[in-house]
Amino acid sequence: MSAKAKRRLGLAGSYAILVVLSVVWLFPVLWVVLTSLREEKGSFVPNFFPEGYTFDNYIELFSDTSVFSFGQWFANTLIVSIASCALTTFIIISTAYVMSRMRFSMRKSMMKLALILGLFPGFMSMIAVYFVLKSVGLTQSLLALVLVYSAGGGLQFYISKGFFDTIPYAMDEAAMIDGATKAQIFTKITLPLSKPIIVYTILTTFMAPWMDFIFARVIMGDNYSKYTVAVGLYTMLSREFIDIYFTRFAAGAVCIAIPITLLFISLQKYYVEGITGGSVKG
Amino acid sequence: MDTQKIKSDLPTRISYVILGYSNFARGQRMKGILWFLGELLYILFMIFLGIPALGGLITLGENEQGWVYDEALGINVRTEGDNSMLLLLYGVAVIMITAAFVFYYLAAQKSAREAQAEEERGRRLPGFREDMHSLLDKKFYITLLAIPVIGVVLFTILPLVYMVLISFTNYDSDHQPPGKLFDWVGFDNFSSMLFEGGTLSRSFFPILAWTLVWAVLATATSYIFGVLTAILINKKGIKFKPLWRTILITTIAIPQFVSLLIMRNMLNDYGAINELLLKFGIISERIGFLSDSTLAKITVLVVNLWVGIPYTMLITTGILLNIPQEQYEAATVDGASKFTMFRKITLPQILFVTTPYLITQFIGNINNFNIIYLLTDGGPLNSSYYYAGSTDLLVTWLYKLTANQRDYNIASTIGILVFIISAVISLLTYTRSKSYKEEGGYQ
Incomplete structure (x- = not known):
């Protein structure tokens, strides 16, 4: 066999593996789309392809508000995610900037403390967070969710700090000689240079409320009207609802997965720069 | 002053x-x-x-x-x-x-x-x-x-x-x-968890063992296969590179409670996969992907690949693109084989950059709540454990004790023990890793 033929065979093999991987990766996606269009209800059906196709699941998802109100959940989640995205991004970026650019006596110990706190399992303090919110009468409100999602931001600065570390300090010094204050350096020099990491932070913090189904459930209890989509969809799969709601769950899943996936793919570049930039340069 | x-x-x-x-x-x-x-x-x-x-x-x-x-x-x-x-x-x-x-x-x-x-x-x-x-x-x-x-x-x-x-x-x-x-x-909770040999310690030690086994295997498999996938996609001659990457990273974009609950439904005894296999005559009896305690452990590890490979793939791709091509050219001139180049140039670079990532992944897997909770809910239930199942990790056990049992004291005890384990592991590995030592000069 010639070298060329050998290379061709190797490439063919690689393509074969990639195709198999793609099928495996997209299989659940295809299946949930098919389920969302399925005419017959119920969670387990003996066929992979539905016997009849319909858009009713989507229509009922939004129009039938007798038990659950998906439209309301969607609005709730949008409000919470926009608010917490703004607040969390501000918190993460400012903490990261401070840890990267400013020197003060508590800096090292604060950074170590952030690492240590991160080693505790998050669910350990779940119930205590609930007690804290309850003692100030904030449970079952969207504000509580925004606070809970944003408050942890002060511990998630490491990736952004890694990015800021790569911006030459000489630029700060030059600005200082020109009489700029630290606040001016932050807003006029560092921030405009940090678009990738800011987009990355906005992206991840915006997505978080769409994915969390634990804290939101603990805080909202059985108040269905205050649910976010994640908790709501999760509730649709509990034992008493699953038979009627499974196909609607699939429709709802498609409804939130499509915008998030599109958003994610369009901003993919920043995401990759974010995680690799943060880890490559330490 | x-x-x-x-x-x-x-x-x-x-x-x-x-x-x-x-x-x-x-x-x-x-x-x-x-x-x-x-x-x-x-x-x-x-x-x-x-x-x-x-x-x-x-x-x-x-x-x-x-x-x-x-x-x-x-x-x-x-x-x-x-x-x-x-x-x-x-x-x-x-x-x-x-x-x-x-x-x-x-x-x-x-x-x-x-x-x-x-x-x-x-x-x-x-x-x-x-x-x-x-x-x-x-x-x-x-x-x-x-x-x-x-x-x-x-x-x-x-x-x-x-x-x-x-x-x-x-x-x-x-x-x-x-x-x-x-x-x-x-210290009563700690001593009944660690020393007294009652139901609590008979649950704690097996669950701890499985948590560690899970963390090692889950981290290692998704790391190795993620690196291999990245190398495969970045291979010379492969076309549509962004397309393949995009297909894989849809898993990051789709909320896990959606994708994993779907998987759970598909892998159920009466789910789509069993039905398909039965229909094509590949199997004659339903396979308990999630209901058999050994098989369930394998299933969660395999499904974890589906979630874990894209992350490693993304990071490794970034590194691969950053390795200067001259190094490979020089090596080719010196007559190095492809494998030698991989071993001497590519691999060290990947390992150097990803060591901190590996450690965070390992700690993350010790606390990997979503996969276990959404896929098996810790099940199948193990009657000799204290309200836990065969695939339960310490963190899902902690969650169940908090949310369902309201045994907050035991849950907190588990949380503290998990913290101690994670802290010891990160201290031992992180401070010894090459990237940490070299970063010391950076700060």
Whole structure:
């Protein structure tokens, strides 16, 4: 066999593996789309392809508000995610900037403390967070969710700090000689240079409320009207609802997965720069 | 300027008791008044709320809720008892406020000494407006950190301290406030978890073992296969590279509770995969992907690949693109084989950059809640465990004990043990890793 033929065979093999991987990766996606269009209800059906196709699941998802109100959940989640995205991004970026650019006596110990706190399992303090919110009468409100999602931001600065570390300090010094204050350096020099990491932070913090189904459930209890989509969809799969709601769950899943996936793919570049930039340069 | 060495004069000494006096006496009126106001607030708070709350922290309540005979009415009336949960919470809050005040006090002393030092040097002291301005300049960090610190203290540190204290109480399903009181029990929870050999330790050690096995295998497999996938996609001659990557990273974009619940449904005994396999005659009996305890462990590891490969693939791709091509060209000139180049150039670079990532992944997998909870919910249930199943990790066990059993004391004990394990592992690995040592010079 010639070298060329050998290379061709190797490439063919690689393509074969990639195709198999793609099928495996997209299989659940295809299946949930098919389920969302399925005419017959119920969670387990003996066929992979539905016997009849319909858009009713989507229509009922939004129009039938007798038990659950998906439209309301969607609005709730949008409000919470926009608010917490703004607040969390501000918190993460400012903490990261401070840890990267400013020197003060508590800096090292604060950074170590952030690492240590991160080693505790998050669910350990779940119930205590609930007690804290309850003692100030904030449970079952969207504000509580925004606070809970944003408050942890002060511990998630490491990736952004890694990015800021790569911006030459000489630029700060030059600005200082020109009489700029630290606040001016932050807003006029560092921030405009940090678009990738800011987009990355906005992206991840915006997505978080769409994915969390634990804290939101603990805080909202059985108040269905205050649910976010994640908790709501999760509730649709509990034992008493699953038979009627499974196909609607699939429709709802498609409804939130499509915008998030599109958003994610369009901003993919920043995401990759974010995680690799943060880890490559330490 | 070393303010420590200056001998304190009278105003500075008065500042030990009356905060801000040194600033006030030297003309920084506003600053001095503010320091003092803070002190006054703290003292008033302690007298009216703080000290009683500390008493409650010690007793955790003495009067249980119950029925007491009321002579005037001639019937039993319900009396509100103490609420141990709230007493503990307030107690912790007071401790944290006191800790904050200690920092406040130290900062006030520093400010007092600085004012004295400036005066002795004959310099004019900065006025209030200049102090405010420095919050945007030299002390800009205080402005930026104020909100993050408050958030972390209220929603991370306070709850964490609270839960750590809970692990030294008997706050379990039998002692739920406000109906019942709970009390301090010392190290009882830890000893019954670790040493006494009851149901708790007979659950803890097997679950711990599975957690560690899971973390090692899950990290290793998704790392190795992720690196291989990245190399495969980046291979010369492969077309549509962005397309393949995009297909894989849809898993990151789709919420896990959607994709994993779908998987759970598909892998069920009566789910789509069993039906398909039966239909094509590949199997004659349904496979218990999630209902057989050994098979369920394999299933979660395999499904974890579906979630884990894309992340590693993304990071590795970034690294591969950053390796200078000249290195490979030089190696080719020297007659190195492809495998040698991989071993000597590609692999060391990947390993160097991804070591911290590997460690975070490992810790992340010890606490990997979503996969287990959504896919198997810890099941199949293991009757010899204390409310846990065969695939339960420590963290899902902790969650179940909190959410379903309300055995908060045991859940907290598990949380602390998980923390100790994670801390030891990260200390051992992280400080020894090459990238940490070389980063030392960077900071």
